[in-house]
Amino acid sequence: MPTVSSRQSLADNLRRVADAEYRAALTAHDATGEIENLRQAIADADAKIDRYRATLDAGGDPALIAGWISEATAIKKPLRRDSGSRRRRRSG
Structure with a gap:
């Protein structure tokens, strides 16, 4: 056993x-490097969000920064979805 x-x-x-x-x-x-391009775009959006949060921590206007974070998140969501669907199609 x-x-x-x-x-x-x-x-x-x-x-x-x-x-x-x-x-x-x-x-x-x-x-074509399509997946790497998606990963880079996601990383860029994450970096923006990190900078926006740092600005918020430094005393920036919460209402303005919340809008920026929302924009970056809205850009990132479809990229993550596209990245995940490409991985599933290629591995399945």
Whole structure:
């Protein structure tokens, strides 16, 4: 009978294989760099939100900054959705 540690090792190994296969498939299907562009756009929106929060912490106008954060979040939501749907289509 397998031990708990051997089952965990098997699960870890299977997870590594699945991750490697996912990364290989993603690379093969993303020759245009579309997914990386989406990731960068999401990171840019996150950076803006972080700067807006820092401005708020420094005493900026809460009403104005809330609008900025809402705009950045509105930009980010469809990017996340597009990024997730592209990963699912390519891995499925």
